[in-house]
Amino acid sequence: MYQENENRYAEMIYRRVGNSGLKLSALSLGFWHNFGEVDRIDNQRAIMRRAFDSGITHFDLANNYGPPAGSAEINFGQIFKEDFKAYRDELVISSKAGFHMWEGPYGQGGSKKSIIASCNQSLKRMQLDYVDIFYHHCPDPETPLEETAHALDLLIRQGKALYIGISNYSPEQTKKIAEYFKAWQTPFISHQPQYNMFNRTIESELLTVLEQEGLGAIVFSPLAQGLLSNRYLNGIPKDSRAHRSDSPFLTEDQVESTLAKIKQLNDLAQNRDQSLAQMALAWNLRNPTVASVLVGASKVDQLNDNLKALANLEFSEAELNLINRILK
Ligand SMILES: NC(=O)c1ccc[n+]([C@@H]2O[C@H](COP(=O)([O-])OP(=O)(O)OC[C@H]3O[C@@H](n4cnc5c(N)ncnc54)[C@H](OP(=O)(O)O)[C@@H]3O)[C@@H](O)[C@H]2O)c1
8 A cells, every 4th residue: 555755745846837827846757768568567656656755746648658659658547546546636647649659540640630539548548537738749740730729729628638738849830839729718838848958959949939928848858868867877787778679769879979978967966966867957947947857767766866956956157157068
């Protein structure tokens, strides 16, 4: 039987998502990796319990997380039912549709047909009546944006989602879809982009658009999938994402090509009495438009390490300049 930590809200920081009324824990837990059918369920449960016990209120899923696709939602649903059902109102649970999920013309994209069907499937797999945030996972150039917006708006009207988000949309696409949602008073609150020291694309334009539109950024891969941690300082571990054959998203070449910078960043983190992962998360959170960073973890120890980032979110000018120089 799961016994929750009574002091779970004591140490966490909560930040508002854009101009909405919703606050999220500064750290959220992502289910892209480590929660599939191929991963140990006892480890998944331990990570979820530790997250909730530390004040993390946001769990981020998608239809296609696994592998195989769908299995992260199934595992989440099982553990949720066994451990967290009583805490539903303390959790913000999200899912997404957009990337390839099932065969045929409706298994991906942004048509009304795909989005409504995918959300219904996700709710069934997760054994939930509604999700808190439902995202369109990636733009679909073949579907009129208005149709995608309509489908997302319908999920709100049906009570299947409380808030809407988009992910991987350009600044232009973000402004355009925001117009529809404003006209219909749809609670559109967030954009989920990638953001980390190695990928600062959002700093050039998207963050300004989000500020103007009153949207929050809930950012993914804040540790660049583990590069911005001590994971690869002494080689490539067999159980790491860069080594695992079921994860093609981080390659050994990427590790080799970034290692010199990782080592310099690690030295700076040590001078701040932080681990590199802690410094990387704090660096993301220095930006007020970032409502929450979505961290992944394959072990409870990694989550524990990441949670300590909140002890020091301050950077001096000199530190920020040094980071900029290292990243050049
Ligand atoms: N919207 C989108 O298109 C999109 C895309 C990607 C991700 N996301 C969301 O963002 C979430 C996070 O993405 P991500 O998993 O790439 O995030 P990440 O936090 O950048 O990387 C997580 C990985 O880093 C390693 N790690 C984490 N903490 C560590 C620590 N303290 N010390 C050493 N290694 C550590 C682990 O790698 P090992 O597995 O090697 O141990 C872990 O699996 C996803 O789960 C998903 O919810 C969304």
